[in-house]
Amino acid sequence: MNDTTTLPQLPDRLSIDPRSPFHNEAAFERDVAIKLNGKEYQNVEEYCISEGWIKIPSGKALDRKGHPMLIKLKGTVEAFYK
Incomplete structure (x- = not known):
C-alpha cells in the first residue's frame, strides 16, 4: 500500500x-517551519x-x-513541516 501522507524527513x-x-x-515542496529555543522564525x-x-x-x-547580510543565532533547533 502506498501512503501518500508520509513526508520525507528534513x-x-x-x-x-x-x-x-x-x-x-525537494524539501521545499511543502512549507518548512523552524523553531529556535521554542520561538518560531519565518x-x-x-x-x-x-x-x-x-x-x-x-x-x-x-x-x-546584493545578498542580505546574515547573522547566526545559536540554540536548540527544530525543523518541521507546517
Whole structure:
C-alpha cells in the first residue's frame, strides 16, 4: 500500500539559497517551519540541527553582491513541516 501522507524527513542542514551545497529543492515542496529555543522564525535562510544554529537576515543590510547580510543565532533547533 502506498501512503501518500508520509513526508520525507528534513535534512540536518538546509539552505534556501540555490547557490549553496546544502540547498535541496525537494524539501521545499511543502512549507518548512523552524523553531529556535521554542520561538518560531519565518525568515530563516539556513539552519543546522546538529550544530544548533540558524541564519537570518540582519535588517536591510546587503553585501557587495546584493545578498542580505546574515547573522547566526545559536540554540536548540527544530525543523518541521507546517
